[in-house]
Amino acid sequence: MSCQPIVFSRRWCLHAAAILAITVASGQPGHAREPQTPAPDPLQAACTTLQATPMLQVSLLFGLNRPDGGHVSRHDWSRFVRDVVTPRFPAGFSVLRMTGQWRDEHSGRIIREPSRIVWVATPLDPDLRLRLEAIRQAYRQRFGQDSVGLVITPGCAAF
Numbered sequence: 001m002s003c004q005p006i007v008f009s010r011r012w013c014l015h016a017a018a019i020l021a022i023t024v025a026s027g028q029p030g031h032a033r034e035p036q037t038p039a040p041d042p043l044q045a046a047c048t049t050l051q052a053t054p055m056l057q058v059s060l061l062f063g064l065n066r067p068d069g070g071h072v073s074r075h076d077w078s079r080f081v082r083d084v085v086t087p088r089f090p091a092g093f094s095v096l097r098m099t100g101q102w103r104d105e106h107s108g109r110i111i112r113e114p115s116r117i118v119w120v121a122t123p124l125d126p127d128l129r130l131r132l133e134a135i136r137q138a139y140r141q142r143f144g145q146d147s148v149g150l151v152i153t154p155g156c157a158a159f
Contacts, residue, residue, distance in 0.1 A: 052156035061149030
């Protein structure tokens with residue numbers, strides 16, 4: 001058995017290219033298929049199984065050291081939570097005491113500081129971004145901070 005290369009005529013190649021171009025341009029496969037059902041959302045399936053509701057888990061990360069060398073006092077923190085956070089999440093949230101660590105981008109030093117995490121389980125409401133940004137902006141302005149961290153994770157919640 002010999003292996004001969006298959007040679008297609010120029011005319012055959014042009015016809016094949018035209019058919020391929022028409023098929024791609026029309027967005028239709030070369031043969032009919034059953035419409036595909038979208039894959040089920042695994043988060044929705046998990047929430048349904050657990051009799052829970054899809055929610056976002058929001059963590060706001062606040063450092064308590066001030067750039068001027070001072071610290072955000074317990075009293076100042078409590079007032080901030082009462083005046084700024086609570087009105088934006090009146091249904092509830094949790095505050096966790098932590099120690100944070102980050103690298104100063106100018107000096108390269110590792111900085112450790114007392115921190116707070118405000119954790120909220122909330123639906124994706126149309127005004128969520130504005131509420132979160134208002135909290136972050138208020139903290140940065142009130143306590144002279146460069147940033148307030150924000151981490152958002154999809155999840156399920158039942159209360």
